[in-house]
Amino acid sequence: MPTTTGHTEHAGNGAAPADAAARPRPVALLLPGQGAQHVRMAAGLYPHEPVFSAAMDEVFTAMGKDGTLLRADWVAERPTVPIDDVTRSQPLLFAVDYALGRLVAGWGIRPAALLGHSIGELAAAALAGVFDLPDAAAIVLDRVRRLRHAPPGGMLAVAAGPDELGPHLAGDVVVGAVNAPRQTVLAGPTPALADVAAVLAERGFTCRPVPSLVAFHSPAVAAATAGAERLFASVRVRPPDIPVYSGYTTAPLRAAQIADPGFWARQPVAPVLFWPALDALLSSGAFLLVEAGPGQGLTQVARRHPAVRTGRSAVLPLLPARPGPSRADRESAAAALAALRAEGHRPAGR
Template identity: 35%
Template sequence: MPLTDAVPPPPPWLLTFSATDRAALTDSARTAAALLADGARPEALSFAGDDAERLAVAAADPAGLIEGLSFFADGLPSPRWTSGRADGATDRVAWCFGGHGSQWPGMGNALLDWSPEAAAVLGELDALLPHGVLEPLRSAADGELGPPDTTQPLIFAVQVAIAAWLRSLGLWPDAVVGHSLGEVAAAHVAGALTLEDAARVVSVRSRLLAKAAGGGAMATVSLDRHTAARRCERIPGTVVVAAHSAPNQTVVTGDSEATRALVAELEAEGVRCRLIRINAASHSPFVDSVLPRLRAELAGLAPAAPRVPWISTVDADPDPARLATADYWARNLRRPVRFTQAVSALARRGVRAYVEIGPHPVLIPALRETLRAEGIDDPLVIASGQRATPEPVSLLRLLGALHCRGLELPSRAPVTSPAPATSADRG
């Protein structure tokens, strides 16, 4: 497919293939790898097919493309390739926005030079967010363990910048859902909040959460929410259920000593647990003291009706008139996150493709477990980012994964599609 002036030139590259069967796909991959090894440039390989069996290979240099193609042909796993059958899974796609824990040093940096659309959003947010965006992303100063008021606005900024790049290609979600902090980006992408108002919400929310931190902790435990709640009640101190992530995955939070005591007790019983990289206790009584101030500082919000369906993870049956208001954001910070219920609702509406938008996946296991419980056969669950992988590469891998399941790639997408092997090619 030809590139337009609005799309940054490679590298990185995304190569797409299609064939009538897996054997022909493998043959094409071997031939393309050989051509590249002989010095062919990826841009010189141009052919677009629409057969059902598909392969996508993305990498930052020709050597990575060769490796991805060769690994696929040899049946070896690699993040550089993905394959699938164009079965219509991408006819309905949900965008999912995660919360704290997805941050990594250097996230978003590559977007500034690669995507004009993402860079424009990050530039706007640089003026809207108290600590700015551009310098923190350039310097990677936030690192892994920054406080909520510096880390969470940057996560939000990367989320909406990635969404802006996808929308610049003409890709829009059929629904959005957010987990905790991720609801702010979901509200903006849905059209309920302007970028300015969304930046205001994330600024106030993260600042007040930092103020209420007080030595709190959070952890994911592999228990259903009801069992987790009963176990929380048995621990001295304050620890409560903070999120219903999946049927057998629950986030707990409270004071650090009580939360760590619960984790130690469960791990001794063989229950898988993971501490979340945050020194706060959102969705717990620890934030009660800041909720009046949050409502007061956000009192002037005037949200619009969402243009894209927004599945709330706060309210089971939300009043449309109360979505994205100041009181909604107070409930968002205090109530347990109803993520698994929201994903179940999407699954029952026939949504089979789920894209996690953010710097690094934190929702993928919960998505897969919930969809499995709902009996969804072969869903597509994919992330837009991966820790330590520049966004241009991970975003092209995302496009490739969507294409392999049926998405017609936009004409503006930076893609080149190698021609299938012919008998003459095979010599």
């Protein structure tokens, strides 16, 4: 849910290349979550990018009958189920994030680290080999089926820090995500969130709804997700092939966390601490951050980080900032590939 408030949007893919002596900076993938979804997200790459297309088909196949319906709605101009419905947003975000990660790997570029936001962390875990894809797909569908029974809720991006917002929260509304020092996402049941939004607007805060019909990352979904650890306990997990920085622990995943079914099962309830996790990643070295998901919400957040502002690290989106014609997806991916070359990477077969 990288929805932004109160800032100027940067357009285009133009990551500044590293100095010759330092290039190429290793790539770290940023994988977005709820709020980034839109109709036909990344569908312009299908079937023009074979690696991406094969990965999407793998996910849909792994999801069985649900995957057939998901694919039909994904490529449709007018889906039968709205994209913001949890049964569409979550599995399709997972699929697109995962397939874009595979696309980058298909270019011959092995990421040095992965950082996912919300459902993006499951995509990161699948890309890193923590879960086999069929198990990851089953986990996503199980989460979706549970969240369908969550009470009506939503999320609200506010241009303020969590400490500023604390005194104004009421009615089970909580901080659901910390995306940047003055970019906080609140989550809670629909009536209470509307009341808090009205109070914040009256008191001069800049707010923007996050596209979501569920109060992700709040106690409002706790009852619906109860028992999810049983599925996690039944699947095989492995150490990651690539370090996965967790938006829940703000550090690389450790063996004990990977093996803990409760850690994964609690993620829809726990707050996402994206900025502290990003800070930990960028404190470990210089990176070319590549946003592998729809939109450029995480790109806009990362551009605020001092390591990016000073040019030590840079950020590069794979897809356009907003929905557009199918060719825009292909043009954006091609521009990202050119920027990777300018950085000093040598994509395979390109």
